[in-house]
Amino acid sequence: MLDYETLKIIWWVLVGALLLGFAIMDGHDMGVGTLLPFAAKTDVERRILINTVGPHWDGNQVWFITAGGAIFAAWPLVYATAFSGFYWAMLAVLWALFFRPVGFDYRSKIENPKWRRTWDWGLFVGGAVPPLIFGVAFGNLLQGVPFHFDDTLRSFYTGTFWQLLNPFALLTGIVSTTMITAHGANYLMIRTEGDVYRRVRTASMIFGALALVTFALAGVWLAYGIKGFVITSAIDGNALPNPLDKTVITEAGAWLHNYSAYPLTMLVPAIAFLGGLWAIAAAKFDKPLTAFVGSSVSMLGVIGTAGVSLFPFIMPSSTDPRSSLTIWDSVSSQLTLGLMLGATIIFLPLIIIYTSWAYKKMSGKVTEAFINANDKSAY
Amino acid sequence: MISTELVDLSRLQFAVTAMYHFLFVPLTLGMTFLLVIMEGSYLVTGQQVYKDMTRFWGKLFGINFALGVTTGLTMEFQFGTNWAYYSHYVGDIFGAPLAIEGLMAFFLESTFIGLFFFGWDRLTKGQHFMVTVLTAIGSNLSALWILIANGWMQDPVGATFSYTTMRMELSNFWDVIFNPTAQAKFVHTVSAGYVTASVFVLGISAWYILKGRDLEFARRSFRIAAAFGFASALSVIVLGDESGYTISESQQTKLAAMEAMWHTEPAPAAFNVFAIPDEKAQRNDYELQIPYVMGLIGTRSVTKEIPGIAEIKEKNRTRIESGMLAVSAMEELRKNKEDEAAKQVFEAHKQDLGFGLLLKKYTEDVSKATPEMIQHAVDDTVPRVAPMFWSFRVMVALGFAFALLFALSLYHTVRGTFFKQRWLLRWAVWFIPTPWIAAELGWFVAEYGRQPWTIYGVLPTHLSASSLSVGSLYGSLTGFIVFYTGLLVIEMYLMVKFSRKGPSSLGTGRYDAEKTATATI
Structure with a gap:
């Protein structure tokens, strides 16, 4: 069995991988939802957009659910503290997501235009709100969150919902929303043609550029305007997890320490920019699949940048720094981490194989003719 | 001190969201297997009507499934939002089955369900059948992992407390997986799902036959539901999770409460068919008892005592x-x-x-x-007796009623006369809502019966909740109720609309409502 320290690091990578899987897979159908009221003008066009993800949104959503389950299993203290602390933000995500299953499945079952319009906006909310809130959440993690533990490790969040919506967090929220929207537009370029294709191509370039600009702004702000966190006590990666055992201070520029200590990590933000530029160029030259790969790579860079900057922190505490949650002290037992790693190694490749098969079987452009021919059975 | 009001509100919210969720789960569990049977018949016989059956019942299944997914999202996140201390205290054990459920089962079910609906023209007959089978396996495996997690709450095996990390930690995962309480729960719950789906198909098919519509389609559906339902109803009763009730202490406490056994009786104990439990005096009035039966069911022996x-x-x-x-x-x-x-x-x-x-x-x-x-x-340490006593009795009575309904349906199916038995068909229609009542009561007995614990003997419910404000709970509880009720109304509307339309809603031109529509034109 792997030693505890290694397992803790592996799980930091794996949670990141699941979040990336969520961003690439669920992200593209959330992007479709966000673009739905704008990129499609008629009912048939809207149905085209919806049906590009019709067979897949449900499987994609499981990335979100599994990421939640994996955080519960691997980082129970993070699951407990973040989800209860960000109570109203989590509920907003949840309630926004409610619109998706029903929106997809119920929208086209009734012909009334008002009914369909309503669900279109529902799908928009289900597509736009979750990425926005996740971005805002990351923005708050980077600034530290007002919470602390008592002696029995019961967590208390002492902030409000509204203070989560501070300027820096809103900026990171825009980063994630524009990134996901551009990614959705790239996916739509693969699956559509004609007017819709032209509109989403423009959207891909605009949102792709916006994502890069806001990401750069957030980077500068982070470097010069936000204090990072540093563990000042000795770190024993093999110790039994207890967040209250350490001491932590805040320090200007500390979020850049990892980049200066390990210069190779500077590749991570570089990948975010390169992937993004690659996607924009590919959209410009009408290479949809390349653009989709580009935005996926860019998201790897963006999520990775947040992870590397914070490392080893996951959720620093602004009001009681020693309560901060790190990858060393908010994890499950060695046995659970090992077991969960085994399960992931077995099942994740299988998931990727059968998901690819499903996309391959359903591939090709969704056309007006297809919608008309499948009026009763298509979404 | 943690406010009791906060804990009660958190419990209420969990109960509301879980019970809403379980309105949609049983139909999913059973319907996927009925779809496998229908599509299998299509694969073997090549008859179009079986394909139409798969698609039409699949459509109703889809309407239900959408809300199952919606309300299921809440379940995955509510432990963190509202039961933070619980999540910390037992996440090391409880989180794993939830994560594995996602990886092993939910991905499988959700990926293939999309192909089930949209893959008819893209897949070969054999491939599509395989997709349907994998969806069914996925949904049932999903139930397995969730019930392993829930079984552990009733009977927390394979874990020890660590005062360094201030939580329970896993010591033996196999004990958690092969926990007898979990296994009994799994069999009982999925069988109940099969019964629910069978009653659903049986009832709606009976309604078509009563109306004289789409007879060929309805009769075949009725026959499949009757056969599958009969086997499932027997399984629910025989493998009812009462067989697990003497395994662990938590289940013994539940058993005593739901049987209103105030004191230990000499073995084998008598079964109370009827009684008015008096909580204050700790005794029953107007008892109607069958001697020996409780002891026999509860312990499978004549000598073991059941604690009162x-x-x-x-x-x-x-x-x-x-x-x-x-x-x-x-x-x-x-x-x-x-x-x-x-x-x-x-x-x-x-x-x-x-x-x-x-x-x-x-x-x-x-x-x-x-x-x-x-x-x-x-x-x-012992839950209130009257709610347990009555919920359990109504559930069991319904269980036997399902067995009778399916026995009669199957008998008349074998004789080939079921479509002439109008009383039976009417009965089948009236039965449609009842499996849901039985399922909800079953969960009530299981969860209310575990109080005052979230994890029996380990973690009291009172300590499990998140430190939120009471105002937040009122807000979120209201939000959930408004949201869910709105969605339920929409779902019921669509379900009734498409049930009424029947197979004509497929737009194939082969079914009655379409023929009459064309004839009038």
């Missing part, structure tokens, strides 16, 4: 007193891990730590608990 409520409480009093020492020693150890004296006391009493924590509802300093507080805690 008074005896269970007395045993728990000893455990609470021992648990007080464990809590104090644990608190010492949190301050100083090297305190040898505290370590010794803790080791001697740690099996009762959870019982000591029951007193936290009444006092911060457990070591100074008064005799009144201890008495309160003792009384808390």
